[in-house]
Amino acid sequence: MSTMSIGLTLFAGMLVLMAVRVPIANAMFVPGALGYVALSGWDPLLAHLKGAVYGRVSVYDLSVIPLFMLMGAFAVKGGLSKALFDFANALLGRFRGGMAMAGVLACAAFGSISGSTVATTATIAQVAYPEMRRIGFSGRLATAALATGGTMGVLLPPSVTLMVYAILTEQNITKMFLAAYVPALVAAVGYLIAIAVVVRLHPEQAPAAQAASPAEVLAAAAKVWPIVAIFAVVFGGIYGGLFTATEGAAIGNVLTFAITVLRGEMDRERLMSCVRTTAQTSGMIFLIFIGADMINAALALSQLPAQLADVVAHLQISPVVVMAGIMVFYIILGCVMDEMSMILLTVPTLFPVIMGMDFFGLDGADKALWFGILILTVCEIGMIFPPVGLNVYIMNGLAKDVPMVETYKGVVPFLITDGLRLALLIGFPPVTLWLVHRLAG
Numbered sequence: 001m002s003t004m005s006i007g008l009t010l011f012a013g014m015l016v017l018m019a020v021r022v023p024i025a026n027a028m029f030v031p032g033a034l035g036y037v038a039l040s041g042w043d044p045l046l047a048h049l050k051g052a053v054y055g056r057v058s059v060y061d062l063s064v065i066p067l068f069m070l071m072g073a074f075a076v077k078g079g080l081s082k083a084l085f086d087f088a089n090a091l092l093g094r095f096r097g098g099m100a101m102a103g104v105l106a107c108a109a110f111g112s113i114s115g116s117t118v119a120t121t122a123t124i125a126q127v128a129y130p131e132m133r134r135i136g137f138s139g140r141l142a143t144a145a146l147a148t149g150g151t152m153g154v155l156l157p158p159s160v161t162l163m164v165y166a167i168l169t170e171q172n173i174t175k176m177f178l179a180a181y182v183p184a185l186v187a188a189v190g191y192l193i194a195i196a197v198v199v200r201l202h203p204e205q206a207p208a209a210q211a212a213s214p215a216e217v218l219a220a221a222a223k224v225w226p227i228v229a230i231f232a233v234v235f236g237g238i239y240g241g242l243f244t245a246t247e248g249a250a251i252g253n254v255l256t257f258a259i260t261v262l263r264g265e266m267d268r269e270r271l272m273s274c275v276r277t278t279a280q281t282s283g284m285i286f287l288i289f290i291g292a293d294m295i296n297a298a299l300a301l302s303q304l305p306a307q308l309a310d311v312v313a314h315l316q317i318s319p320v321v322v323m324a325g326i327m328v329f330y331i332i333l334g335c336v337m338d339e340m341s342m343i344l345l346t347v348p349t350l351f352p353v354i355m356g357m358d359f360f361g362l363d364g365a366d367k368a369l370w371f372g373i374l375i376l377t378v379c380e381i382g383m384i385f386p387p388v389g390l391n392v393y394i395m396n397g398l399a400k401d402v403p404m405v406e407t408y409k410g411v412v413p414f415l416i417t418d419g420l421r422l423a424l425l426i427g428f429p430p431v432t433l434w435l436v437h438r439l440a441g
Contacts, residue, residue: 003039007302010035014295014345024341025287032295039301048297056289060246061167066282067249068158071256073274075113075230078260081123083223084109090220094211097199100137100145103128104191107149108184111156113227113256117339117383121150121394129399136207139402141198144384144410147391148191151383154339155184155376157235158249160285161339165372168347171365173245174238178436179369183377183425190417198413226259239439285340292344299349319357323371323426326350327378334382338390342379360429369436370429377425381418384411 010031017027036045075081088102088109095101103124111120125146132142154161157177166176199206212220234252237243243251260266333342354371355364362370383391386408396404425431 003302004307006035006038007299010295010298010302024338025284025291028288028291028295028341028345032291032298035298036294036301039298052293052297053290056293057286059167061173062286062289064158064163064173064246064249065160065285066278067246067253068163069160069281070274070278071158071249071252072113072119073277074253074256074260074266075110075227076119076123077270077274078256078263078265080113080227080259081106081110082127083220084227085124085127087217087220087224090212090217094209095196096203096209097141097195097206098209099128099132099135100141100195100199100206101192103132103142103146104149104152104188104195107146108152108156108188109227111150111153111159113230117150117153117159117391118394120153121147121391122398124150125395125398129395133401135210138205139399140406140410141195141205143392143395143399143402143407144414145191145195147384147389147395147407148411148414150391150394151380152184152187154380154383155180155187155373157181158245159376161343161379162372162376163245164285164340165343165347165375168343169351169368169372171368171372172440175365175369175436175440176372177235177245178239178440179373179432180376182435183373183421183432186421186424186431187377187380187418190421191414194413194417226263230255230259288341288344292341292348295345296348319359320426322357323354323359323374326354327374327422327426330375330378331381331385334379334385339376339379339382342382343375347375362429366429366433366436370425370432373432374422374425377418377422381415381422384414 013031013034014027017030018024022030033045036048085102085106088105089099092098092101092105106128107120107124110124111117128146129142133139153159157180159180162176162180163173165171166173230252233255234248237251238245238248257266330342330346333346351368351371355367359367359370383389386392389408389411392404392407392411395407396402399407
């Protein structure tokens with residue numbers, strides 16, 4: 001069997017293991033280890049493992065992941081989500097479908113603090129969904145809007161997936177954060193437009209508008225100061241060059257913890273729950289790192305990435321078409337694995353291919369930032385894309401009165417706006433890079 005055949009076989013074996021619900025880390029590690037043995041033998045595998053595992057988990061830059069995750073856990077337990085939703089609803093309640101719009105914006109704001117898609121979706125949904133149903137929103141629109149809004153946690157800093165991409169490709173995390181904001185804003189605007197169109201075409205899915213008084217808006221605004229303060233200090237300091245992303249995450253932890261204590265929302269049990277959740281999730285992520293490193297090492301030995309790069313380089317088609325094809329590949333791959341696994345598995349293979357192609361005359365640094373945002377955008381789409389859509393499953397668990405098929409029908413308008421946004425970002429890289437060039441040079 002040729003080395004390329006071995007590479008294709010172990011990749012197929014990984015997908016089969018994932019399809020039968022083997023844990024992601026194991027599904028990548030086992031085929032990778034077997035492929036490594038087939039290509040090099042047992043002794044080289046043991047020599048590789050001796051240094052590879054320690055080399056991966058001892059990387060200082062990775063400490064930013066559990067730090068931001070702990071900050072997000074404090075925010076979840078500290079009750080900051082309700083204040084965000086109440087303020088967004090006070091602003092947008094005057095529009096038909098305004099509470100659904102408020103749910104999307106609350107998800108975006110909370111995602112910029114928690115850095116976790118799952119935490120954002122589950123937390124905001126628990127606050128917003130019962131209220132939306134109480135005043136007359138259809139189950140389809142309510143669940144679809146919240147599931148879609150929660151996907152913004154993939155793109156908005158401090159997204160764990162975004163940080164992992166930056167670390168894998170050796171990019172500046174601060175610049176990656178800056179590159180994400182304009183695409184995230186485009187996403188939010190697209191989702192609001194989608195809601196406005198849906199309630200106009202199907203008014204029965206949303207109740208009549210309920211405008212808040214100026215006093216109610218001011219009262220709601222007064223309750224969101226902790227989130228504004230945390231965001232201003234942490235990200236203002238990072239973007240201003242006062243401290244690194246890792247230091248900013250540590251400062252954010254102190255601020256978020258202090259605010260939750262002052263609000264009376266933190267006790268010993270909740271503190272231990274935050275630490276336990278962060279440790280469990282961080283352990284899972286690092287195991288996926290190790291599994292991905294194993295299969296990527298085997299794929300490198302099989303020469304599959306190099307041969308793939310050579311094939312793509314000799315294709316007589318536009319690089320933009322190649323990029324569009326890669327994005328479609330990510331959408332398909334998202335049907336069998338989560339966004340973290342996709343990033344860890346595919347970026348080491350596809351990143352060199354992209355860096356070797358010419359896209360609109362972009363230099364290497366800009367190309368890396370642009371490609372990263374495109375991948376994260378597709379990961380967002382995968383969170384609600386049938387037949388898997390992790391966020392749809394999360395909403396289904398919280399909204400048991402709404403059949404999952406109804407939520408999938410409801411996300412179709414949002415997927416249309418996502419498709420348009422992806423096309424915009426592929427065709428016009430300056431949309432992604434403008435803020436980076438403006439603030440980071």
